Amino acid sequence: xxxxxxxxxxxxxxxxxxxxxxxxxxxxxxxxxxxxxxxxxxxxxxxxxxxxxxxxxxxxxxxxxxxxxxxxxxxxxxxxxxxxxxxxxxxxxxxxxxxxxxxxxxxxxxxxxxxxxxxxxxxxxxxxxxxxxxxxxxxxxxxxxx
Amino acid sequence: xxxxxxxxxxxxxxxxxxxxxxxxxxxxxxxxxxxxxxxxxxxxxxxxxxxxxxxxxxxxxxxxxxxxxxxxxxxxxxxxxxxxxxxxxxxxxxxxxxxxxxxxxxxxxxxxxxxxxxxxxxxxxxxxxxxxxxxxxxxxxxxxxxxxxxxxxxxxxxxxxxxxxxxxxxxxxx
Numbered sequence: 001x002x003x004x005x006x007x008x009x010x011x012x013x014x015x016x017x018x019x020x021x022x023x024x025x026x027x028x029x030x031x032x033x034x035x036x037x038x039x040x041x042x043x044x045x046x047x048x049x050x051x052x053x054x055x056x057x058x059x060x061x062x063x064x065x066x067x068x069x070x071x072x073x074x075x076x077x078x079x080x081x082x083x084x085x086x087x088x089x090x091x092x093x094x095x096x097x098x099x100x101x102x103x104x105x106x107x108x109x110x111x112x113x114x115x116x117x118x119x120x121x122x123x124x125x126x127x128x129x130x131x132x133x134x135x136x137x138x139x140x141x142x143x144x145x146x
Numbered sequence: 147x148x149x150x151x152x153x154x155x156x157x158x159x160x161x162x163x164x165x166x167x168x169x170x171x172x173x174x175x176x177x178x179x180x181x182x183x184x185x186x187x188x189x190x191x192x193x194x195x196x197x198x199x200x201x202x203x204x205x206x207x208x209x210x211x212x213x214x215x216x217x218x219x220x221x222x223x224x225x226x227x228x229x230x231x232x233x234x235x236x237x238x239x240x241x242x243x244x245x246x247x248x249x250x251x252x253x254x255x256x257x258x259x260x261x262x263x264x265x266x267x268x269x270x271x272x273x274x275x276x277x278x279x280x281x282x283x284x285x286x287x288x289x290x291x292x293x294x295x296x297x298x299x300x301x302x303x304x305x306x307x308x309x310x311x312x313x314x315x316x317x318x319x320x
Contacts, residue, residue, distance in 0.1 A: 029237040031175070031182055032253050039186055049186035054171035055164075062163055062170075074152070075159030082160065102283075107238070136152055 005138050012131040013077075017068025019124070020080055024060030026107035031057070037104025041094050059083070077132040084125040091118045180254070189252060193288050196256040197295060212290065213305040216314060219275060223316075228273035229266070233285035234308065244277065244311055245319040252278075252285040255292060266298065273300045280307025 027034045035053035038044060044052065060083070066076030087105070094101045095114050103117050112120070175181045187195070214222075222228040223244065230247040232239045239249040248265065250258050259266075266274070274293060278285035286303045293301045304310075312318065 028174075029241075030235040033235055035182065035186055036189060039188065046186040047184070050182050050184050051168070051172065054175050054182065055168045056171075058170040058174070059164065059167035062167055066163075072159055074156045075163060078153075078156045079160045079163050136149060 005134060009131065009134045009138050012127060013067045013073060016080055016128055016131060017064045020060045020064030021068060023106055024057045024064060027104065028057035029107065034104045037102050040101040041090050042099060043090060074132065074135045077128060077135055081125065081128040081132055084121055084128055088118060088121045088125055091121060189284055189288055193252060193255060193292060197292055213303045216306045216310055219304045222273055222275060228275050229269040231274060231276045231289065233276050233278045233289040242318045242320055245317050250289055252289050255289065270298060273302055274298055275302045275304050277304040277307045280309030283307060
């Protein structure tokens with residue numbers, strides 16, 4: 001595998017990892033506000049909303065750190081990919097049902113339309129899938145540079 | 147075949163990450179000063195419960211005439227003729243707020259109201275303007291309704307909120 005592939009993987013990992021660390025951090029600032037955002041999707045029962053709202057910020061921060069630092073990068077990328085797929089499905093489902101939702105993706109301040117949020121999340125999903133595939137097909141740094 | 151095996155081991159590590167995050171999230175919540183209740187309550191339910199501690203009356207509903215837009219709010223801000231309240235979580239208030247605004251977060255309404263009550267009572271005859279994040283946020287309407295229930299007469303909601311304020315390049319306080 002060539003150096004430029006490793007460079008693309010590194011740049012994408014820093015970008016995706018940094019994005020998820022930031023997203024998790026903003027959610028951790030207002031767990032109640034994030035629980036309200038999750039509730040607005042009307043998907044989960046009341047008993048699951050708070051445990052999930054409390055778990056997603058550390059999940060995003062840890063996944064972001066794995067991808068950013070490079071230790072267990074593939075697992076972190078897979079976690080980000082699965083999370084983005086779930087977020088896209090949730091926003092898409094809310095749009096189909098005509099719900100007025102605040103995704104809470106980067107804290108409570110978000111005036112984006114759901115369609116724009118869906119497009120943004122789909123773009124991140126595509127990037128994370130591509131980066132994961134690149135990580136699977138790209139050997140470790142030392143071997144790639146030899 | 148090797149790729150499938152790689153994905154399998156990645157999936158196992160991802161599941162470990164899910165369980166660690168779940169444990170970490172619940173653990174951090176237990177260490178909070180005010181941990182979240184594990185059963186979700188809507189903002190309306192939470193505020194009603196807090197209001198019940200203060201008064202035995204349901205929160206008042208606002209109508210559209212109780213909202214003010216950016217220009218009217220800016221006039222009140224510049225003339226200093228009203229009290230401005232920030233209904234967002236305290237963490238977001240600390241990150242940045244409208245200069246002179248006081249924090250009265252919807253999620254900590256009862257305790258914050260008790261602390262602010264002397265100031266609020268001094269402004270009982272002046273406009274009190276409440277804002278939150280902006281857009282479709284509900285916190286300002288809920289706090290404004292609660293203040294009306296508590297007998298404050300001239301309570302208004304700045305509908306553009308923090309987002310509208312910063313989008314117009316207005317000053318911020320930290």
